[in-house]
Each structure stands twice: as C-alpha cells, then as structure tokens.
Amino acid sequence: MKDKLSSFGTTIFTVMSALAQKHNAINVSQGFPDFNCDNQLIELCHKYFSSNFHQYAPMPGIIELRETVSKIIQICYNKKTNPETEITITAGATQGIYTAISAFINKGDEVILFEPAYDCYAPAILVNGGIPTYCKLNSSDFSINWNEVASKISPKTKMIIINSPHNPTGTVINKNDVENLILLTRNTDIIILSDEVYEHIIFDGLTHESVLRYEELFQKSIMISSFGKTIHTTGWKIGYVAAPEHLMKVFRKVHQFLIFAVNHPLQRVIAEYLQNKENYLGIKVFYQQKRDYFVNLIKGSAFEIMPSQGTYFVLLKYNRISMLKDTDFTIELTEKYKLATIPLSAFYHNNEDNKLIRICFAKKDETLLKASQIINLLN
Ligand code: PMP
Numbered sequence: 022m023k024d025k026l027s028s029f030g031t032t033i034f035t036v037m038s039a040l041a042q043k044h045n046a047i048n049v050s051q052g053f054p055d056f057n058c059d060n061q062l063i064e065l066c067h068k069y070f071s072s073n074f075h076q077y078a079p080m081p082g083i084i085e086l087r088e089t090v091s092k093i094i095q096i097c098y099n100k101k102t103n104p105e106t107e108i109t110i111t112a113g114a115t116q117g118i119y120t121a122i123s124a125f126i127n128k129g130d131e132v133i134l135f136e137p138a139y140d141c142y143a144p145a146i147l148v149n150g151g152i153p154t155y156c157k158l159n160s161s162d163f164s165i166n167w168n169e170v171a172s173k174i175s176p177k178t179k180m181i182i183i184n185s186p187h188n189p190t191g192t193v194i195n196k197n198d199v200e201n202l203i204l205l206t207r208n209t210d211i212i213i214l215s216d217e218v219y220e221h222i223i224f225d226g227l228t229h230e231s232v233l234r235y236e237e238l239f240q241k242s243i244m245i246s247s248f249g250k251t252i253h254t255t256g257w258k259i260g261y262v263a264a265p266e267h268l269m270k271v272f273r274k275v276h277q278f279l280i281f282a283v284n285h286p287l288q289r290v291i292a293e294y295l296q297n298k299e300n301y302l303g304i305k306v307f308y309q310q311k312r313d314y315f316v317n318l319i320k321g322s323a324f325e326i327m328p329s330q331g332t333y334f335v336l337l338k339y340n341r342i343s344m345l346k347d348t349d350f351t352i353e354l355t356e357k358y359k360l361a362t363i364p365l366s367a368f369y370h371n372n373e374d375n376k377l378i379r380i381c382f383a384k385k386d387e388t389l390l391k392a393s394q395i396i397n398l399l400n
C-alpha cells in the first residue's frame with residue numbers, strides 16, 4: 022500500500038492537546054476557546070433542534086444563512102455577493118480548503134504557500150498530486166517577501182494560498198501586500214485561496230484586507246471563513262466559502278460529492294444569531310482585551326513577546342531560557358511545568374526551529390492567569 026501522506030504523522034494540535042490531558046497541564050496549545058459560547062446560541066439550538074429541520078439542507082447551504090453571509094460581507098467589505106451563486110456553506114474551513122484545492126489542483130500543478138503555514142494546506146495539495154512551493158515569511162516580522170514570490174511563480178503555478186490574520190504568527194496583510202498580489206497575478210490564471218477564518222479577529226484598529234474588498238482579486242479568489250472562530254463554536258465545524266460564480270461552480274462540483282450538505286439545524290441557528298451585527302463585530306474588542314490582559318501579565322518574563330495583530334494566538338521566543346529544540350521545549354513545558362503550547366516548527370515543512378512557541382489566548386482570564394504564572398517562573 023502506498024501512503025499518500027507518508028511523511029505526515031498526527032497533527033500537532035491533537036498531539037499537544039492529548040499531552041496536556043495526560044499531564045493535567047493548562048492547555049493553551051490547540052486553538053479553541055475554553056469558555057462557553059453565548060447562551061443565546063444554546064437557546065437557538067433548543068429552538069431549531071426541536072423543530073423539524075432534521076433532513077438534508079440544500080447542497081450549497083440554506084439560503085437564509087447564505088443571505089446572512091452575503092449581508093455580513095456587504096457590511097464588512099462593502100462588496101455585493103449573490104447568495105445563490107457566490108456563497109457556499111461548508112463543514113468548517115478545513116473542508117472548504119480541501120474542496121477548493123481538490124477542485125482546482127491537478128497532478129503537477131504548483132501551489133505557492135507561505136511558511137510558517139497552517140497545517141492543512143500542504144497535505145491537501147499533495148493528496149491531489151500538486152506540488153507545494155514554499156515561500157518563507159520574513160524572519161523579523163513574518164511579512165511577505167514579494168520578490169521571492171515573484172521568483173517562484175512559474176507557468177505551472179496554479180494557486181497561491183494566503184492567510185490573514187495569520188495562524189500561527191498573528192500578523193495581517195496590508196494594502197501594499199494586496200497591491201503586490203494583484204500585480205503578480207494580473208493576466209495569469211492563478212487562483213488565490215484566501216484563508217480568512219480570523220476575519221473578525223483583528224486588533225489595534227487595523228483593517229482586515231479581505232480579497233472581497235478588491236474586485237480584480239475577488240474574480241480570481243476563493244475566500245474561506247469559519248463560524249467556529251467568530252461565534253466560539255469550533256466544535257460545530259461550520260464555515261463558508263465566497264467566490265465568483267465561475268469558480269464557485271467548479272467548487273460545488275466537488276463539494277456535492279465530498280459532503281453534499283452541512284448540518285441543517287445548526288445552519289438555522291447561525292443564520293438567526295448573526296442577524297445581530299454585534300455578534301460578529303464585537304469579537305475584535307473581546308479578543309483584543311484577552312490579548313492585552315495576557316501580554317501584560319507576562320511582559321516582565323524572560324520570553325520575548327512577538328506582536329499579535331489578529332487571530333487568538335501570540336508567539337513567544339524562548340531563546341533566553343533554553344536552547345532545546347522547540348518540540349522538546351514544548352514537551353518539557355507540558356510534562357514538567359504543566360503548560361501545553363505549540364512548537365512553531367510544526368508549521369514548516371522542514372521543521373525549522375526558531376525557538377518560538379505559539380500560545381492560544383482564547384481562554385478564560387483565570388486560565389490565562391495560571392498560564393502566565395508558569396511563564397513568569399521560567400528564566
Ligand atoms: N485555517 C486556519 C488558519 C485555522 O486556524 C483553522 C482552525 N482553526 C482552520 C483553517 C480550520 O477551521 P475549521 O475548524 O472551521 O475547519
């Protein structure tokens with residue numbers, strides 16, 4: 022038997038969360054909130070699960086939710102989308118990403134991605150016979166080196182995957198990045214896969230530069246989002262994809278055979294909940310407070326804190342504390358100090374070690390306080 026992903030093991034998120042459990046450690050590794058979602062969501066679950074919405078939803082998602090998404094896109098990005106033809110509801114962003122890659126990537130196609138990269142891109146490319154072409158984000162501030170991108174574009178380049186706000190670094194792309202992307206892909210057939218799952222989690226008054234804001238870019242883009250991040254329900258695994266009709270048609274051909282349709286009652290719940298703008302617009306203030314609370318607690322520690330402009334992650338550099346490899350350091354932190362984090366090397370195909378760990382601050386203040394007490398002990 023030939024294993025298509027022979028060089029991959031179990032994902033780092035599963036590994037570290039399991040290790041946290043085994044050692045009874047505080048878990049700031051895998052990205053998920055340790056607090057409950059809004060009670061109103063639970064009430065809506067009661068409402069819709071006790072009504073008769075237990076059969077298949079329409080293949081692209083219920084129209085009420087697609088219309089809601091379309092309205093959010095209009096409010097946030099001033100972009101009109103057609104909910105009938107340009108929005109599809111997915112079983113989380115992971116399914117959206119996999120579906121997009123398998124719909125468009127053929128054997129031998131090259132896909133440019135930026136490292137450190139979220140872990141599901143490269144396997145999806147490889148399973149479909151594509152070739153991941155890695156560009157490294159600048160080591161000082163994790164910005165994109167557009168000269169490198171230009172040098173890696175070839176006639177075989179079929180797709181560029183961008184991710185902003187960026188997991189794991191917490192950086193965001195700016196207008197200059199967008200201009201570079203537009204110029205480099207103008208008059209090409211390159212498709213942009215834009216992972217924007219943290220679209221509503223951006224700090225310090227920065228603007229989320231969605232591909233949906235730029236018509237030329239939108240026409241060649243597949244935008245991916247996830248309600249899991251926005252409404253604190255990562256376990257529901259529901260997201261959406263926005264793309265122009267000509268790309269969405271191709272996307273849906275695969276979507277219908279990969280999953281066909283997504284959990285029906287939960288789509289109803291989300292559609293009603295997101296009628297209230299505050300339920301998605303308020304999240305940036307909520308998480309900025311968490312970031313500031315946590316960063317303030319550890320600012321006197323021996324760790325160097327990297328700036329986090331978005332997402333619910335912050336990177337910490339530990340080279341003043343230990344010279345262990347980041348994987349060994351995170352194991353030691355979990356086993357000995359009872360704090361589970363993620364080693365950054367997991368986001369590089371060659372497991373590059375920069376003595377950085379990722380912390381998830383989507384946690385109760387008491388969890389963040391306990392985590393900070395451990396962090397402040399280390400020197
Ligand atoms: N992309 C990024 C950058 C993520 O951080 C995550 C998950 N946390 C996903 C995609 C997958 O999202 P989902 O859980 O909705 O599949």
Ligand code: GLN
Binds near residue numbers: 034035050052188
């Ligand atoms: N996206 C989450 C993270 O970065 C984890 C999702 C998962 O476990 N697959 O931690």
